[in-house]
Amino acid sequence: MKTPKIVKTRAELKAAIAAANPGSLGFVPTMGALHRGHASLFKAARAENELVVISVFVNELQFNDASDYATYPRQLDADVQLAAAAGVDLVFAPDASEIYHAGLPLVKLSSGALGEMYEGASRPGHFDGMLAVVAKLLHLTDPRRGEYRAYFGQKDAQQLMLIRRMVADLDYPVELRAVPIVRSPKGLALSSRNALLSEEEKEAALVLHRSIQLVADRAAHNEPLYIEDAIGMYQMAPLVELDYFAVVDPDTLQELAFNCQDTPFTGEGLILVAAKVGNVRLIDNQPI
């Protein structure tokens, strides 16, 4: 197992990429606290690129809650070990002053109407801050030098949708790859925030996947979805506070009109759910 090179500055990052002079580069941006879900992104990048670069940067701009930012897990040494095992070549772990070298951005990217729905409604400014850092990280990893792919998890479905739009709207020369959700054996979608859950909360959090499965099974059998049944499951989960459970159009995020009615499900949709388990906000989703 080869230890990845760790670089802290944009100059070192640029020099390391230039020195490797790869025929293809796979980039995976992360906020650290890496788990098997990230490893699956790294492995997907490893499988089709000569050089695999990741970033580990907890981006304050995308946190609308100061205590969420303060308690977000940080563990660079363990992250580097996991990255090494998944075949990563280069880890960019900058300080905030390196990313926001001119101070916090005055000129901002707006995630528009898509960024104000669901996660954006509950976390105002989150998606604008996320796009700000992803836009920078894509630039800093030099997508114009040749074959370049960036990898994102399907778990953050709305984030992925917005990054797709940014890449298209701003003409980034980036091939985007979406990597499926990785789950615990019991079905909990892996997330860095899971580290903040107690054992009891982890059990309680399984309701997210169970409620999704209830509706996804009905969709698979072209039955009416009756999402009230899924929502009802949260009333019996005392540690869990549901924020939203919705079935939406996967391209527009508009709620599908038939999702609560007595109509057989046909076509395509995306189940989206967000809930607070104790103090930890979790999201999950599944295409149907």
Ligand code: PAF
């Ligand atoms: O998904 C994440 O971990 C973050 O939103 C990202 C894409 C690394 C930007 O900070």
